[in-house]
Amino acid sequence: MIALLMRDLKLAIRAGGGFGLGLAFFLIVVVLVPFGVGPNSGLLSKIAPGVLWLGALLACLLSLDRIFALDWEDGSLDLLATAPLPLEAIVSVKALAHWLTTGLPLVLAAPVFAILLNLPTAGYGPLVLSLLIGTPALSVIGTFGAALTVGLKRGGLLLSLLVLPLYVPTLIFGAEMARRSIEGLNAQTSLLMLAGITCAVIALLPFASAAVLRVNLR
Amino acid sequence: MELNVSDLTVTRGGIKVLEDVSFAVKAGEALVLRGPNGIGKTTLLRTVAGLQPALRGEVSLDREQMAYAGHADGIKAPLSVTENLEFWAAVFGTGSIAPALQAFDLEALAARPAGALSAGQKRRLGLARMVVTGRPVWVMDEPTVSLDTSAVQLFAEAVRAHLAGGGLALLATHIDLGLAEARVLDVGPFKAKPPALEDFDGAFL
Amino acid sequence: MSSIWEYANPKKFIATTDRLLPWVSALALGLMVLGLVWGFFFTPDDFRQGSTVKIIYIHVPSAMMAINAWAMMLVASLVWIVRRHHVSALAARAAAPIGAVMTVIALATGAIWGQPMWGTWWEWDPRLTSFLILFLFYLGYIALWSAIEDDDTAADLTSILCLVGSVFALLSRYAVNFWNQGLHQGASVLRAGALAGDTEERVSNVFATPLFISMAGFLMLFIALVFLRTQTEIRARRMRALLARERMQ
Numbered sequence: 258m259i260a261l262l263m264r265d266l267k268l269a270i271r272a273g274g275g276f277g278l279g280l281a282f283f284l285i286v287v288v289l290v291p292f293g294v295g296p297n298s299g300l301l302s303k304i305a306p307g308v309l310w311l312g313a314l315l316a317c318l319l320s321l322d323r324i325f326a327l328d329w330e331d332g333s334l335d336l337l338a339t340a341p342l343p344l345e346a347i348v349s350v351k352a353l354a355h356w357l358t359t360g361l362p363l364v365l366a367a368p369v370f371a372i373l374l375n376l377p378t379a380g381y382g383p384l385v386l387s388l389l390i391g392t393p394a395l396s397v398i399g400t401f402g403a404a405l406t407v408g409l410k411r412g413g414l415l416l417s418l419l420v421l422p423l424y425v426p427t428l429i430f431g432a433e434m435a436r437r438s439i440e441g442l443n444a445q446t447s448l449l450m451l452a453g454i455t456c457a458v459i460a461l462l463p464f465a466s467a468a469v470l471r472v473n474l475r
Numbered sequence: 476m477e478l479n480v481s482d483l484t485v486t487r488g489g490i491k492v493l494e495d496v497s498f499a500v501k502a503g504e505a506l507v508l509r510g511p512n513g514i515g516k517t518t519l520l521r522t523v524a525g526l527q528p529a530l531r532g533e534v535s536l537d538r539e540q541m542a543y544a545g546h547a548d549g550i551k552a553p554l555s556v557t558e559n560l561e562f563w564a565a566v567f568g569t570g571s572i573a574p575a576l577q578a579f580d581l582e583a584l585a586a587r588p589a590g591a592l593s594a595g596q597k598r599r600l601g602l603a604r605m606v607v608t609g610r611p612v613w614v615m616d617e618p619t620v621s622l623d624t625s626a627v628q629l630f631a632e633a634v635r636a637h638l639a640g641g642g643l644a645l646l647a648t649h650i651d652l653g654l655a656e657a658r659v660l661d662v663g664p665f666k667a668k669p670p671a672l673e674d675f676d677g678a679f680l
Numbered sequence: 681m682s683s684i685w686e687y688a689n690p691k692k693f694i695a696t697t698d699r700l701l702p703w704v705s706a707l708a709l710g711l712m713v714l715g716l717v718w719g720f721f722f723t724p725d726d727f728r729q730g731s732t733v734k735i736i737y738i739h740v741p742s743a744m745m746a747i748n749a750w751a752m753m754l755v756a757s758l759v760w761i762v763r764r765h766h767v768s769a770l771a772a773r774a775a776a777p778i779g780a781v782m783t784v785i786a787l788a789t790g791a792i793w794g795q796p797m798w799g800t801w802w803e804w805d806p807r808l809t810s811f812l813i814l815f816l817f818y819l820g821y822i823a824l825w826s827a828i829e830d831d832d833t834a835a836d837l838t839s840i841l842c843l844v845g846s847v848f849a850l851l852s853r854y855a856v857n858f859w860n861q862g863l864h865q866g867a868s869v870l871r872a873g874a875l876a877g878d879t880e881e882r883v884s885n886v887f888a889t890p891l892f893i894s895m896a897g898f899l900m901l902f903i904a905l906v907f908l909r910t911q912t913e914i915r916a917r918r919m920r921a922l923l924a925r926e927r928m929q
Contacts, residue, residue, distance in 0.1 A: 259565075260561075260562055260565030260566055261562075261566060264551070264554070264558075264562045267553075267554065267558070268551055268553055268554070271553035271554070272553050328549075330547070331547050331548065331549055331550060331551070332545050332546070332547025332548060332549040333549035333551070335521075335526060335543060335545050335547075335549070336542075336543065336544075336549045336563070336604070337566070338526060339524060339525065339526065339538055339541060339542065339543050340566045340567060341539060341566075341567060341568060342566065401844065405824065405837055405840075405841060406824075406827075408828075408833075409827055409828065411827075412827075415820075415823055415824065415827050418816075418819060418820045418823055419820040419823075419824060419841065421816070422813055422816040422817050422820060422845070422848070422849075422852070423844070423845070423848045425813055425848070425852040425855065425856075426848065426851040426852050426854075426855040429852075429855040429856065429858070429859045430855060430858075433858070433859060446858070447858075450855070450858070454851070462844070465840055465843070465844050468840055469836075469837055469840050472833055472836040472837055472840075473833065473837070474526055474527070475521070475526060475527030475528065475833075488829075488830045488831075488832075488924075489830060489831055489832045489921075490921075490924045490925075669925050
């Protein structure tokens, strides 16, 4: 399992497009928003948590189709399926590798990009915390979507259509947590719900992803 | 160790392609499947290797004993030859990759990125992967594609060594490997007959 | 022998539904005409909402069927996963576009009703938002079905998507509720059936009877459409199977 994780990380670093692309996309989204809504800094700081969450979510989405597609094309997936690892473990490792190469850099970059959007000082901690808790769920749910569309030629668009509705609860609780903290409201419920969703999808969704992958491999 | 396949019926896209296939391969033996394109050799191999479920019938060994090599080599272009093999060695929990490198004459290429290999060299790397798995049953689909004559000899040697070590192999290939241990099975006679229209799901199949 | 699973035989299904279809369709037409005409022309105007309230006879039944269609797909998907009856998977496939259209009708009538009542076509109210999300789930489900060529693979994948989607749809419902407490009145129809509705928040009895008739009509309409579309799916699948059979010879 560690070998698989190391290989995926190595591939992401060497082939490029792992760390870099997601972050660049995130930055572009953050830069484009003020062009869209106007340079009013009061308004920007009000919508900052939502924009940052949305940007992270979209950046995450961008690299989902690479989770399985490359291994599918070159036949590695067939071999992994016959390897002495359960497919559930492979799926989980893949999700972890995706989070490490996409989710974690986004979490780390978020406070820097938050400056661009005038995020109130009180918001930095909750925002980073919510992203840290929430982005693993995005990766795991995305892995399920990637497993669903792995055999399809034009799976990218379909993948977004399938995954985005599944992201709704995570987005709501994540952004809500940051927003409520800034406004001085009680953010504990959102925090707990967000953590609950993340734990639940990490525990349960790999079984669905593995089942889906088995169907797609045959 | 013996691989027994009895009355295996395999499907592709929900349609039966081969019906009631039975054969046995003992340790130290190789079985070469023959048959025209599209008859279902790949489907049969994938089913035997446990990658897809059979409609009927049984395979005596479970997939934990098998290593499957398909048309694609499962090679990552950004990684070097050594790294590719080491990865599979780690996944399958086997030790040294040196024998595999040696068997397919890859030592000189060991540090080269796999993306810089020629098609034949890639194929050799893909086959070296089978050695690395340490599995007793090799299930291989057209293993000699894009290999030159000397590489085919290397491959035949590797299979022979594998068989001598108590392994067995199931191959689909059109090339005569010159293996004394190999028997040939023509899968043509197993071609599935169109199903009766009065089945339970007869309105479909 | 007379098990319910016999109807999972495609031929038997087609034969049975062929006999039922005229009756179900007639019932659907009758109930809908009765319910809608009664509702539109023979009920008093609501003292606060005026005549706009009458859109309820389309809005509520279609909203109900939008959810029930998904529930039916969920059951059919489970049957496919457990018993692997092809008809079940095809029925789920057949129900999806109907459910999606019901969702659109519910959303559209809701917007038309909301304009005079709340002064806005759209409000990010939990119920409205949930329906919009439900619609997205329908879209994804339909798109996945149409994207995969192999029938059995498509059936397997969409079934699992339906199961996972159901959990996430419920989760979204609660998330959205938490996110925004809205304008929409609570589901008051069932309470109206149980009690004599006399407080203004409830749908009172005068409105309830035609509403229930209309709901029954929509249900029959849904059943008729599912029968019809499942038959079509079975025949389309049979056509593909016959073509494949020809290739085998």
